[in-house]
Amino acid sequence: MEETVLSKFMQSIGDSAYTKLRKIADNRDITVQELIRAIVIPDWLELSDAHDGGNGQSQRHRKRVSRAGAKTAALHMVVASKSKKNH
Secondary structure, eight states: OOOOOOOOOOOOOOHHHHHHHHHHHHHHTSOHHHHIIIIIHHHHHHHHHHHTTTSSHHHHHHHHHHHHTOOOOOOOOOOOOOOOOOO
16 A cells, blocks of 8 residues: 655745735635645646646756755746635
8 A cells, every 4th residue: 555645834925915815715715725725736836837848847846946945936826716605
């Protein structure tokens, strides 16, 4: 049986960025954490891979950059609004 290893991280953001994320999450009737996990990170990774030509180098590059202690490029977020869930 293959073991799944999960990495943990903590992120701090400014009040204005959090407010924007909160509004988007509220419009989708989800939490900010769910928004980041389900939409922001996957979209960012997809954009990063597209920028790298989809050649698979982005993952190796991210590992190299994180080991070198370099700063990560700014996260540009594009999120299309969805209608709220019906309760």
